Amino acid sequence: EVQLVESGGGLVQPGGSMRVSCAASGFSFSSTYMSWVRQAPGKGLEWVSLIYSGGSTYYADSVRGRFTISRDNSKNTLSLEMNSLRADDTAVYYCAGGVSRYYFDYWGRGTLVTVSS
Amino acid sequence: EIVLTQSPGTLSLSPGERATLSCRASQSVTSSYLAWYQQKPGQAPRLLIYGASNRATGIPDRFSGSGSGTDFTLTISRLEPEDFAVYYCQHYGSSPRVLPFGGGTKVEV
Numbered sequence: 001e002v003q004l005v006e007s008g009g010g011l012v013q014p015g016g017s018m019r020v021s022c023a024a025s026g027f028s029f030s031s032t033y034m035s036w037v038r039q040a041p042g043k044g045l046e047w048v049s050l051i052y053s054g055g056s057t058y059y060a061d062s063v064r065g066r067f068t069i070s071r072d073n074s075k076n077t078l079s080l081e082m083n084s085l086r087a088d089d090t091a092v093y094y095c096a097g098g099v100s101r102y103y104f105d106y107w108g109r110g111t112l113v114t115v116s117s
Numbered sequence: 118e119i120v121l122t123q124s125p126g127t128l129s130l131s132p133g134e135r136a137t138l139s140c141r142a143s144q145s146v147t148s149s150y151l152a153w154y155q156q157k158p159g160q161a162p163r164l165l166i167y168g169a170s171n172r173a174t175g176i177p178d179r180f181s182g183s184g185s186g187t188d189f190t191l192t193i194s195r196l197e198p199e200d201f202a203v204y205y206c207q208h209y210g211s212s213p214r215v216l217p218f219g220g221g222t223k224v225e226v
Contacts, residue, residue: 035216037162045154045162045205047216058214094161102209103152105173107161 002026002106004095009111016085020111022078022095030073033101036080038091039110048093049080052101063089085115119143121206121219128224136193138222140206145186150209153182153191156221157202165204166191193224201226 008020022034036048049069050058057069068081078095092112098105120143130136140151148169154162164173166182169189179194193200206219 037218044203044221045156045207045218047207047218050214050216060215096162098164100167102150103164103167103207104154104162105164107163109161 004097004106004108006093006095006108006111009093009113011114011116012085013117014086014115016115017081017083018085018113019082020080020093020113022108024076024078024095024097027106029071029076032097032099032106034069034071034078034095034097035104036069036078037094037096037104038089039094040088040091043091046091050101051078082113085113087115089113090115118213118215119146119208119210119217121208121217123204123206123219123222125222126220128222129226130196130224131226132196132198134196136191136196136200136224138191138193138204138224140184140189140191140219142187142189142208146208148185148189150211151182151184151189152207152209154205154207155200155202156205162205196224200224 003025005023012018035050051069066084070079092110094110095108096104122141124139151169153166156162170182181192183190203221203223205221
């Protein structure tokens with residue numbers, strides 16, 4: 001069974017940093033394209049970042065320069081390091097991925113990041 | 118960068134009726150790069166359609182996708198109670214490399 005389990009969310013002050021992670025199981029993680037997708041409270045889905053199996057990375061304009069995506073294929077883990085956090089980064093962060101880079105077969109249940117003083 | 122616009126924002130229908138959801142791209146896109154997702158309250162999204170018209174594993178055949186160029190459609194032939202949800206289209210952009218979503222269509226009773 002495919003499982004993606006996010007962790008690391010919580011409350012952080014504006015300007016602060018936070019790292020969220022995703023533990024993958026039930027599929028060949030090392031050959032899978034992985035992304036982070038977020039959803040602000042009551043809003044739609046927003047793609048945040050993509051990492052290829054080989055390590056190439058891509059970012060939405062809204063987070064480029066502040067967020068860093070990474071993966072550890074030996075531990076089947078995906079991470080997102082978030083710096084200079086702003087109130088508008090408040091959202092549920094979903095780990096998502098699949099065998100194609102064009103769409104997302106697999107989704108985690110998400111972890112809530114709240115940026116507030 | 119391509120922008121996806123979904124319409125209508127809300128679709129009010131009854132079980133058994135047909136639902137037609139639209140996704141319009143700001144410029145022509147490759148059909149292979151267009152996907153649809155369903156999201157129910159408190160749940161993660163679920164892939165329904167990829168490559169504009171291919172159903173994902175386990176998706177009932179009452180869901181179908183069509184379209185090309187700038188206009189794409191998700192059709193639910195006969196709404197079941199569990200189909201009332203929010204639906205998003207999504208595109209893969211090769212240059213720049215981005216994966217934007219549309220704003221969503223809520224299908225409500």
